[in-house]
Amino acid sequence: MTGISHRMSRRSLLTTGFGAAAGAAALSLTGCGTTGRGGREQIVVAIVSNPQMQDAMSLISDFHRQHPNIDVRFVSLPENEARAKITASVASGGGEFDVVMISNYETPIWAERGWLADLEPYIGETSGYDDDDFIPTIREALSYDGRQHAVPFYGESSFLVYREDLFIEAGLEMPQQPSWDQIREFAAELHNPAQGFSGIALRGLAGWGENLAPINTVINTFGGQWFNTDWEPMLNSTEVVEAVSTYVDTLRTWGQPGAATSGYGECMTHFNQGNAAMWYDASAMVSGIEDPRSSTVVGSTNYALAPVMETDYSGWLYAWSLAIPETSQHKQAAWDFITWMTHPDYFQLVGNEISWEALPPGSRQSTYDIPEYADISGHYAEPTLTSMENATQQNSMVHEVPYDGLQFVAIPEFQDLGTRVGQQLSAAIAGQQTVEEALDQSQRFAESVARTYGWGN
Amino acid sequence: MTTTTPARPPKTQSAEELRARKAAARAEGWRRRAPLLPALIFVIVCTQIPFLLTIWYSLRSRNLLRPEGEQFVGLSNFADIFVDSTFRSAALNSVLITFGCVFAALILGLGLALLLDRPFAGRGVVRTLLITPFLIMPVAGAMLWSISMFNPSYGLVNWMIGLVGIPPVDWTSQYPLFSIVVALVWQWTPFMMLLLLAGLQSQQRDVLEAASMDGASTWDTFRFVTVPHLRFYIELSVLLGVIYVVNTFDHIYLMTAGGPGTASANLPFYIYQRAFLGFDIGQSAAMGVLTVIATIIISLLALRLIFRGLNAKEQS
Amino acid sequence: MNVAAPPETASATVHTAQAPRVKKVTTRPPKGPRRSSLLTTFTWVVALLFFAPVAWMVLTSFKQESAAASSPPSFFFEPTFDQYRNILSSDAGPYFLNSVIATAGSTLLVLLLAVPAAYALSIRPIKRTQDALFFFISTKMLPIVAVIMPIYVIAGQIRMLDNILTLIILYTAMNLPIAIWMMRSFFLEVPGEVLEAASIDGASLVGTMRRVLIPMVAPGIAATALICVIFAWNEFFFALNLTAANAATAPIYLMSTMTSEGLFLAQLSAASVLASLPVVLAGWFAQKQLVRGLSMGAVK
Secondary structure, eight states: OHHHHHHHHHHHHHHHHHHHHHHHHHHHHHHHTTSOOTTOEEEEEEEEOOHHHHHHHHTHHHHHHHOTTEEEEEEEEOHHHHHHHHHHHHHTTOOOOSEEEEOTTHHHHHHHTTOBOOOHHHHHHSTTOOGGGBOHHHHHHTEETTEESOEEEEEEOEEEEEEHHHHHHTTOOOOSSOBHHHHHHHHHHHOBGGGTBBSOBOOOSSSTTTTHHHHHHHHHHTTOOSBOTTOOBOTTSHHHHHHHHHHHHHHHHHSOTTGGGOOHHHHHHHHHTTOBSEEEEEGGGHHHHTOTTTOSOTTSEEEEEOOBSSSSOOOOOEEEEEEOBTTOSOHHHHHHHHHHHHSHHHHHHHHHHTOGGGSOOSSBGGGGGOHHHHHHOHHHHHHHHHHHHTOSHHHHOSSOOSSOOSSSOOSTTHHHHHHHHHHHHHHHHTTSSOHHHHHHHHHHHHHHHHHTTTTTO | OOOSOOOOOSSOOOHHHHHHHHHHHHHHHHHHHTTTHHHHHHHIIIIIHHHHHHHHHHTEEEETTEEEEEEEOTTHHHHHHHTOHHHHHHHHHHHHHHHHHHHHHHHHHHHHHHHHSSOOTTHHHHHHHHHHHHHSOHHHHHHIIIIIITOTTTOHHHHHHHHTTOOOOOHHHHSHHHHHHHHHHHHHHHHHHHHHHHHHHTSOHHHHHHHHHTTOOHHHHIIIIIHHHHHHHHHHHHHHHHHHHHTOOHHHHHHTTTOSTTTTOOHHHHHHHHHHTSOBHHHHHHHHHHHHHHHHHHHHHHHHHHHHHHHHHHHO | OOOSHHHHHHHHHHHHHTHHHHHHHHHOOTTHHHHHHHHHHHHHHHHHHHHHHHHHHHHHHTSOHHHHTOSSOOOSOOOOOHHHHHHHHTTHHHHHHHHHHHHHHHHHHHHHHHHHHHHHTTTSOOTTHHHHHHHHHHHHHSOGGGTHHHHHHHHHHTTOTTOHHHHHHHHHHHHHHHHHHHHHHHHHTSOHHHHHHHHHTTOOHHHIIIIIIHHHHHHHHHHHHHHHHHHHHHOOHHHHHHOSSSSOOHHHHHHHHHHSSSOOHHHHHHHHHHHHHHHHHHHHHTHHHHHHHHTTTOOO
């Protein structure tokens, strides 16, 4: 009797064993598919799917010609999604990516944590790379301890584009540096909802890299701040309330339809289709606006510096940049790819293969010396460079603050805090709550962060 | 049920024999359990161990972006949740989306099942057309609704309401919850219809016929004969619908990203955001634990119903 | 344990006994044919309305991008295969291949684990069958989002992120409870006499399984596999969080077509059609199994 059951149990164990073995076989079989093919190296590049990056993806065959042994696979996602995915991977040491696209917000913080490879040795060995050519404010923003941990693909400040033809027609004159009061007057004048035409386009989509970027420049120029020097949160101060109310009211009254879900891309489409008189956003917009392939308003635009209130200048400083996570197993191949995408030669490639309007702006000073680019960029090169040079806390803030950054607060918690505040403001833009309610809730979010910096203890 | 136990020997039972019998019973127990074990172990490893880790995380302050700050904080993550108004509104949205969707899909599904529970030309084709929304990949379905249907400038819905003179509506930002529920109802109605149709068709015709012979009106027959018979199927549809819909993520992620603001975030989406945007592991884990506790309470009640129904069916 | 047989015969006899009544009933309602054809028309209209979004998606996939986003919508246009051609010549292949591998691998593994487990919960049940069933189904109610962070962290530490193996394992865990419930309900339908005969023959467990049980429940296995295939093929959340470039599946491809700026609707529609097609076809041809699977075997 025991013999029978003994045998039986061994049999059933056998079945189990068989099942497990078959499972393992199936698994190892499928596992093969994911490893690289012999001799070739594969790198995975995570980028944000903005037009300039898509141009780079479409030109990848040029890179393959130079480096036939490196396979490049792209993961390209919209800004918010890309940021979440890249941060998760790098912060947890997940190691999925060999090249990541990040900004001057992440670079110093992540470099301090040892998550990013130091690029100085690679830069030093690369002939003709000319890192002194990078725009100084950008280069500094991408360094930690004086060493570059990311290199810029394109850099930007913020400024205002407007339809010069319509301004002339209406007898209006845009000053070189308008105030927000003037912007509101112009918007009211030119707003024409019956024709589907809005006085201004502004971002409303929630996200610290979306609606919060322009809103923070408004907060700064109105004399507001996120935290005072004691790390006391200031989001419900009168200055911030006034600044945000101005922005939200301008957008709700004279802004584009679907305001609360419009990000950079939607605003660009709206302006490109000739449906807005003004748009305050990233200076990198010129690659889209001045490109006849995507824009119907080429030739009727002009540019002004970011609107101000209490400060001499306004505007942000931002750079989409490429970096190598410390976890990458293919650092040299990753650098080869980064070199290709940020080298002076790349600008010639884009100019010749795609168009001169599509050059990634704001990363290299030499870009503005390229004759073909100088020809077409006459009316926006100067505002771009002026904005970027003056994008400092001294020039565009009223009060001293304990953090770095203009349109962001350079602390690790900001990615989350900013997104949550952005959501509150987006809800205010949608009309689902008042600006005061949104800022009171935001203030509570900021308070819990402030405590970790010693406020209230 | 017979077993392989051989006929009992007629001898008196010695202690040794008793032990042997016990051992045999134990062996028999394991022999029966053995085929179950691989599956059981697999599920435990894949679901329970991560969940234990979630509980562990929920008691610690850990943010992926601040690796230095990790420490044991007891229940303070839970305390924070109770003052988080977004968590409350996400919980409310979860309830609204789940019950709104299940209820609407049930009513529509019942209507469709009744329409299909009679012979007519092309019944097979109609049924095939009707179940298709359920078979479309949810990601495709969500984008189909948010872009092709609800887009404010070229969406089909605005064009249709435009035909009767209603001005265009920005559906996903003005009515985010409604838009999501519409897309979900479209997807889940076929599911309800299929279950309820199976229920209707398992009705014994003679009972219906007897009822109408006795002079009962169609409505009375429906109320007093069909509905009681369908009760098990309705309960089952609601329960399964809730199980599947309460975890909705795809539609919210793709249609509104929880917005505008957090107006349409449900619990899965909000916890996801805390985890993959905030990287606040402690906080998101605590929310996960709370959600699981709530789910367990609800599902204990629900499962009891399913079991009662199933047992009743198995014994019938 | 032997359940199925008696009620069926009973109802069959009742049916024949009352056959004469049927005629009378069908002739009863005088409003018959007109109402019936109205009802039929109504049913057709509703069905077409429900199907309209799908039809629109298919229609859009044959448009050029500019026509796809036109306002008012264009119903008449020159159909083009450009979108499908673009997808086939693009990098979509690996995504779909990953979907096939993850779906097939996990379905196979599910069956290997679920069939023996269901056997132990039906034919020769363990003592605590109800508890085991309860446990399995309770894991279905566990919100996935509550465990995604630990899974992500573990997968990262053992270098299993962006690996198709990870998806296979998780899809297996996701589908296993349903599969066990379904397979159990199929096993319960196997008449007891068959099993008794087999065990009197002295057939071993594996022998009984292979020679007697498996052939009898083969249609049930097929139905279970279908359900697993549907859920694995459509899965988005794990794929979104745990894959990047190497293991990304078809739903991720759909999302990535959306992200490009400018016009993408026609391309997205074509990709949606291709990605949905396998499951739509499978579901169309196996409607009955679908019902049973979705109800975890509760609806026969």
